[in-house]
Amino acid sequence: MRQSSSRRAFIYGIPALVLAFVILWNESWSYWWLSRQWPEHEENGRCDRILIVADPQLIGYKNEKFGEISRWDSDRYLATGYSYAKWRFLPTTVMFLGDLFDEGIESNDDEWYETYERFIGIYPIDRGDNAIYIAGDNDIGGESELISESRRNQFYNYFRNNVSDLKDRYSISETYLFENPILKHITKAQVPVAKIMLTHVPYLVEGYKHSDVGQKMDLILSAHDHTTGIYEYQRSAPRAVLFTRVSDVSPTYFKNIGQNEPLIELQTPTCSYRMGVYSMGYGALSICRLNDDYRSVQVQYSVLWLPSRFAQLFLYIFSLIFSAFWIIFQKRCRTRRYSWML
Structure with a gap:
């Protein structure tokens, strides 16, 4: 009996440990x-730390074959990555750069509100922290469909900005490049540390509608393409745009900003594994007034890369297959041994 119990523990214990x-x-x-590999930001002077959330695109209720399971798994992935990003980076501001929902336009009111409830559960904002939300084309339309004014009003009615700690230091505006681009002021400091424009669609990328709406900015933050990169626009001739790709081995990007410096655009990748790209992450931005009587302002930017969910799902499948084969193999070996003894 004892040998039989030990044998069962061996047969089923190994798969249990693997799983x-x-x-x-x-x-x-x-x-x-992976969070231990994230680049560190230096505390150069007085710094504000901003976590950037781009294109989470919470899965909706119309276009998913395995809706309940897909929503549960995707929501869990987003929430876990966000909690680790906040734990390691310690931001005081979170900026959401649009496409918060995948079916913001298609959903009915009940589905929209249920997605909103899931969103605030995934992305809680700590008391006292700043939060800024802007809409993307999946939220209100504009790229391949007409802009829905009702969805726009609903979006900004539910997603309210809290900028109490930023309004005296920064001039922050948003624009929507899928329509006649104008600046909508979120904060307007009298003597701003930096003038920042938030746009879901990249401003300095060829192929998108753009105007001179961002020319007087110091810093532009964008998303939409699900990839990441840094654009530097030279304000004087030949007015070239320099592009730097950000990868998982890229160090923290340092650059002074201001009207006498190039215009900088930081494009943040998607944080969702459902967007058809291999690399996902959250943007980490520090804006520092340097120790030179605060005459200079420096940005530090890096991506907090997340693990590949598809690799994780493959690991689940592999471990289940291994466990099944292990149990079958051990039982067959046991059956053959008893047959030989008889």
């Missing part, structure tokens, strides 16, 4: 391990 390890690695340890 337990895979679950812990996929849902916790991989985020912790």
Whole structure:
């Protein structure tokens, strides 16, 4: 009897240990391990830390074959990455750069509100922290469909900005480049540390509608393409745009900003694994008034890369297949041994 119990523990215990390890690695340890690789930001002078959330595109209720499971898994991935990003980077401001919902235009009011409830559960804002929300084309339309004024009003009625700690230091505006681009002021400081424009659609990227709406800015933050990059626009001739791609081995980007410096645009990748790209992450931005009597302002930017969810799902499938084969193999070996003894 004791030998039989030990044998069962051996047969089923190994798969149980493998599955337990895979679950812990996929849902916790991989985020912790990867967060230790994230570039550090230096505290050069007085700095404001901003976490940028781009294109989370919470899965909706109309276009998903495995809706309930897909929503649960995607929401969990977004929430886990966000919690680790806040834990490691310690931001005082979170900026959401649009496409918060995947079916913002298509959903009915009940589906929209249910998605909103999921969103605020995934992305809680701590008391006292600043939060800014702008809309994207999946939220209100504009890229391949008409802009829905009712959805625009609903979006800004529910997503309210809190900028109490920023309004005296920054001039922050938003624009929507899928229509006649104008600046909508979010904060307007009398003597701003920096003039920042938020746009869902990239401003300095060829192929998108753009105007001179952002020319007087110091810094532009954008999203939309699900990829990341840094654009530097030379304000004097030949007015070239220099592009730098950001990867998982890129160091923290440092650059002074101001009217006598190039115009900088930081494009943040999607944080959702459902957007058809291999690399996902959150943007980490520090804006620092340097220790030169605060005459100079410097930005530091990096991407807090997330683990590949598809690799994690493949690991789940592999561990299940291994467990099944292990149990079948061990039982067949046991059956053959007993047959030989008889």
